[in-house]
Amino acid sequence: MPRNEKPTANGPAADYARDRMVSRRRFLAGTVSLAGLAATTMMIPRLHAQEVKPPEDPMRVPGALPRPYGDRSPFVKSARVGGAGPGAPHGWGENAPNNFNSWTPLQDLHGIVTPSSLHFERHHNGVPLIDPARHRLLIHGLVNRPMIFSLDELERLPAVSRIAFLECSGNSHDLWLPNAPDFTVQDTHGLTSTSEWTGVKLSTLLEAVGVQRGASWMLAEGSDAAGMDRSVPLTDEVLQEAMICYGQNGEALRPEQGYPLRLFLPGYEGNINVKWLRRLKLGTAPFMTREETSKYTDLMPDGKAYQFSLVMEAKSVITSPSGRQQIHPGFHEIRGLAWSGRGRVTKAEVSVDGGRTWQPARLQEPILPKCHTRFLLPWRWNGQEAVLQSRCTDETGYVQPTRQELVKVRGTKSVFHYNAIQSWGVERDGRVRHIYA
Template sequence: MADTLVDVPAREPGDVLGAYSERSEYVHIARIPEAGPGVRNVDPVDAINSKAPLDQFVGTITPSDLHYVRSHAGTPNIDPAKHRVLVHGMVAKPLVLTMADLRAMPSISRLAFLECTGNGWENWKTAPDDVTVQNTHGLVSTHEWTGVPLSFLLDLVGVDRASRWMLAEGDDGAAVARSIPLTDEVIGEAMLAYGQNGEPLRPAHGFPLRLFIPGFEGNLSIKWLRRLKFGDQPFMTRWETARYTQLLTNGKARQFQLRQEVNSVITSPSGMMQISPGYNRVTGLAWSGYGKIDWVEVSADGAKTWNRARLNEPVLSKAQTRFDLDWVWDGKPTKIVSRSADEKGNVQPGRKSFIAAMGENALFHYSAQQTWSIDAAGKVRNVLD
């Protein structure tokens, strides 16, 4: 605690009230654009993703302008009055929808995470020790998303019962297009989203319209949505043949590994932070594409013993859950690590068992436990364990 008393406050008027509440000049919080895994400090034109500063976030909601971005051809600037969405294929009544059409339809809002399937791969491939949690895990965020339930649209166009797949295509320069299985879960939970955290989508996140599929790979939640086509088999776009496949230990590639796994990471103390002996609050985020987080455990002795963390309520399905735990550091070098489990019984694996199962060829779905080492000087570093 401080040893000086408070000063008498300045009794003078402050800044005028405006149309927007800007950030304090004393707050420095920003994403990091990268040109590839670990390729930082790049020319902006080469950036392919921009990572969220998890180490500076509190609570569970990601600020609207700091939600992570992963795009294949930059951000298109779309006039919503001219935007159209074609819905066709195995349907009784193909439609072309305007944004006004969509805004007039029933809508739902839901707090849910979105995660790039490449999140975490630094520790699969390169594992530098001088990275922050923004570098290692900054491709996941949580927003309140608002839009038209996919189920409403399916009824509107009269989708053929034999249609088991949906192609979604974006209106960006890369025309990203993915085949999405029409499971009961997807039909029940997907939405055509036009809102993020209460306001219209921002261009980097798909303005004026994106698909949003809770719990699945971020690239399925197609931004700048321009087309939905229904069929009885996957459409085999290059995004699911050349791009988003998972190379396994046996040399074969797995297609359509679509769900994001149970995961967690300690955001404080985390990479490149400096701590002192004594009381330290350990806090982080946990999430699962399967549903609600059931529990989170934290180890402060390199995964030898574990303690149950507190979960901040409400714990929502497929949303990030904040956890924390009181910890007194004795000043000796150690390692801290978290692991989580979801309501379906999935438990986040340690790195060794994860690598044993997945090999080192794969690019996506890295969800192993994250270990941070702390040296005698209190410096926190990324470590593979």
């Protein structure tokens, strides 16, 4: 008798397990019968309605069977939060139709890798549905031999993998505002994520097409409904590090991250890492696309705009304790993330008194260039008001600035590239708030 028909377990947990078994059996049998669909649709509301209750003793009830594609425990609720540009409300519900961002729940994450399902998103006209069998990459312009590659061909070329962060240059854009809303760290810093990226080196492809003399910029274009495109300077750094990626955290890219193909430029602002990549065109000058002229440019106090500010400078933030959390007196491990688009993080320091004194935090291995680095510091909260801050230093010697220092140079209208020290105020009742200090 198949296990899923064994009348041994009762109650909601058993129902949950049984539904999953039914679903699995249908899947394995390859049947698309009405009964199979019914079982699947019955299962989904059960999971989403949060009716799952664990058995009194999990050692007394047979557990669930293996399944084709894993999901997290139904008790884990961590999720991205949606939103639009500066000043727009964060959330789903009524906001959803206008959302073009989603923020990573940094407060819930462990270590340095962001689960692919929680990687932040930014789309310019939705996530396209792309048939990998029909997808092509065209490389042309100032090349000896314009070429077209299929996904299969790209996957056959020598592969490289690298763990690195990807941060939207608009991350923390609301922190340019003069007032400090009651934000979580997800709201303030959730447009950064780290993945293991796998693909072929750009240089491998450029060797194949043969770059002509004078080619110094490259247009990268996506096959989404925005035809999103950016100009990439062919610097030594780009030529050494740029990747055309098809893999993320061990599997194919997620659609939201560019399936089946994206450009990845470690350390550079998110927008230039063009998703759903279909075309690379080499030229002698930047192509001056809409995104690099009217959007991803930094307006300075004198009315000029800083263009091609591509590197994400060193930045850190305490993820726990952080905004809108509630803490209690006693032991806490202060935890956070630090990263730099210029290389490795060499130091992370923590202050619990608003920046008057600093203590070095422990950097958790691995400490990789252009990658989230986890820092940790034990702390005993005595119930008094405190202001928690972190600041990092990267291998170039650059030290993350205070908000005051940043605003002095950049004003408050840049929108992009905010990397100042973040302050979390701990109130006497243990409530943690986003503040400017």
